Amino acid sequence: MINDKPIAVFDSGVGGLTVLKSLKDRLPKQNFIYLGDSARLPYGSKTPQTIRKYAVQCLSFLSQFEPQAYIVACNSASTQIAESEWLGKPLLTVIEPVVKVASQVTKTHHIGVIGTRATINSKLFSKLLKVLNPDEHVFEQSCPLFVPLAEEGWVDDPITNLIAYRYISPMMQNPIDTLILGCTHYPLLKSSIQKASGAGVNLIEAGPTLANEIEHLILNQKIDPTQDGSLRIFLSDRTSQSDFWTKSLMGLDLDFEIESADL
Amino acid sequence: MINDKPIAVFDSGVGGLTVLKSLKDRLPKQNFIYLGDSARLPYGSKTPQTIRKYAVQCLSFLSQFEPQAYIVACNSASTQIAESEWLGKPLLTVIEPVVKVASQVTKTHHIGVIGTRATINSKLFSKLLKVLNPDEHVFEQSCPLFVPLAEEGWVDDPITNLIAYRYISPMMQNPIDTLILGCTHYPLLKSSIQKASGAGVNLIEAGPTLANEIEHLILNQKIDPTQDGSLRIFLSDRTSQSDFWTKSLMGLDLDFEIESADL
Numbered sequence: 001m002i003n004d005k006p007i008a009v010f011d012s013g014v015g016g017l018t019v020l021k022s023l024k025d026r027l028p029k030q031n032f033i034y035l036g037d038s039a040r041l042p043y044g045s046k047t048p049q050t051i052r053k054y055a056v057q058c059l060s061f062l063s064q065f066e067p068q069a070y071i072v073a074c075n076s077a078s079t080q081i082a083e084s085e086w087l088g089k090p091l092l093t094v095i096e097p098v099v100k101v102a103s104q105v106t107k108t109h110h111i112g113v114i115g116t117r118a119t120i121n122s123k124l125f126s127k128l129l130k131v132l133n134p135d136e137h138v139f140e141q142s143c144p145l146f147v148p149l150a151e152e153g154w155v156d157d158p159i160t161n162l163i164a165y166r167y168i169s170p171m172m173q174n175p176i177d178t179l180i181l182g183c184t185h186y187p188l189l190k191s192s193i194q195k196a197s198g199a200g201v202n203l204i205e206a207g208p209t210l211a212n213e214i215e216h217l218i219l220n221q222k223i224d225p226t227q228d229g230s231l232r233i234f235l236s237d238r239t240s241q242s243d244f245w246t247k248s249l250m251g252l253d254l255d256f257e258i259e260s261a262d263l
Numbered sequence: 264m265i266n267d268k269p270i271a272v273f274d275s276g277v278g279g280l281t282v283l284k285s286l287k288d289r290l291p292k293q294n295f296i297y298l299g300d301s302a303r304l305p306y307g308s309k310t311p312q313t314i315r316k317y318a319v320q321c322l323s324f325l326s327q328f329e330p331q332a333y334i335v336a337c338n339s340a341s342t343q344i345a346e347s348e349w350l351g352k353p354l355l356t357v358i359e360p361v362v363k364v365a366s367q368v369t370k371t372h373h374i375g376v377i378g379t380r381a382t383i384n385s386k387l388f389s390k391l392l393k394v395l396n397p398d399e400h401v402f403e404q405s406c407p408l409f410v411p412l413a414e415e416g417w418v419d420d421p422i423t424n425l426i427a428y429r430y431i432s433p434m435m436q437n438p439i440d441t442l443i444l445g446c447t448h449y450p451l452l453k454s455s456i457q458k459a460s461g462a463g464v465n466l467i468e469a470g471p472t473l474a475n476e477i478e479h480l481i482l483n484q485k486i487d488p489t490q491d492g493s494l495r496i497f498l499s500d501r502t503s504q505s506d507f508w509t510k511s512l513m514g515l516d517l518d519f520e521i522e523s524a525d526l
Contacts (some may be wrong), residue, residue: 039313050500148411237313
């Protein structure tokens with residue numbers, strides 16, 4: 001019997017679609033289900049308790065589809081999810097896999113982390129990087145304007161370059177060779193971030209890292225490969241803006257409807 | 264018997280404190296109660312249905328204090344509240360009073376309106392201005408980066424000036440002499456907005472306008488003057504950021520505690 005159960009992905013909004021897109025590109029035949037909690041975005045400015053409450057509601061919503069695995073594609077939510085399983089199925093966040101890769105690629109052992117206020121205040125990236133290597137030097141910076149800039153579509157824009165420079169250049173006074181994009185919106189601003197950090201710095205993002213992890217779980221038979229390539233996308237609040245972003249981030253060649261989720 | 268019932272004010276977050284501050288400065292002995300729905304901010308990117316649902320929850324929360332009047336100090340919420348009374352008490356939004364003033368002061372009859380996406384998409388300012396004067400020319404522009412810029416504290420900052428210029432200068436090609444700040448956060452960026460609009464343009468903001476309205480209701484004995492000068496401020500999610508903004512917007516000389524509201 002073929003298992004057609006999907007892999008479930010959620011985020012506070014449409015930023016997690018950068019992760020879903022990486023997964024879908026790498027595993028086009030796999031079935032996916034996505035939930036964007038756009039009614040209550042952003043999570044990044046909220047308290048740990050509120051973020052945890054909303055994240056658990058998202059996982060409960062997704063569990064009705066009996067997924068084979070859960071992916072928390074939101075860094076702010078990932079800081080509040082310590083579980084590695086949900087209802088007996090693997091649960092991956094966008095933090096641990098990214099930390100592992102950053103720790104492997106750095107040569108200077110000076111690592112930068114950028115994210116929302118909630119993610120940076122949690123200091124979780126620093127803690128986990130130091131668990132892998134107690135001598136790691138970690139520099140964290142919150143960049144609260146990056147999400148609204150990405151949502152405004154001011155990508156590779158002189159104003160975005162200036163803002164990226166203001167946030168990132170102070171930490172670059174240190175010999176950082178690896179910069180973690182600790183928010184799933186940030187890959188949309190990669191070009192401005194790379195300009196501010198300098199061309200030689202490795203930017204580590206969640207999408208390709210999570211795609212590696214899922215491939216690994218399939219190889220180890222922890223997840224069954226599926227064949228339908230089905231895709232369902234739910235949003236808890238649909239605006240013309242969120243629909244526009246969903247379609248443009250996923251690509252116009254993909255076939256899916258946007259559905260409403262009442263959380 | 265002296266009526267000590269407060270005037271109730273709510274916003275999606277701390278922006279409405281610019282209105283509360285104007286009211287408190289003008290009427291220091293009046294009792295006020297404020298609710299900031301910071302757990303679910305911003306309202307400005309959400310759908311009308313969701314904004315209405317949250318606004319009604321805020322009004323219900325405030326009704327337990329039996330206020331003499333309600334003020335919706337959030338433009339996005341004001342677009343979804345057609346009522347002029349709530350539980351038999353006067354309800355004021357930040358739209359109608361501001362529209363009335365703008366209509367009185369314009370000489371060129373070209374009026375600009377800036378606000379969040381939800382406020383501008385509602386086209387409510389245009390509609391109401393044209394009810395007062397069908398020949399009014401109205402130019403509306405959403406400025407989604409202004410709220411995060413204000414919350415980042417980048418006030419009178421070169422980057423904020425650039426962004427204000429990008430949003431506002433296209434509409435200023437028209438002979439606009441009056442610009443409505445259609446979001447209660449925007450008075451914090453007044454200096455950048457005035458630079459972008461030009462020094463001769465009247466900026467109309469909600470705080471002083473609402474203070475006039477409340478004085479008028481007291482004079483007409485629709486609201487009783489109170490004597491305690493008590494102030495209670497509730498937030499639905501408290502972060503160090505929201506506490507900081509509450510204290511700095513209200514001024515350190517005022518005596519109040521920040522309390523939590525479970526919405």
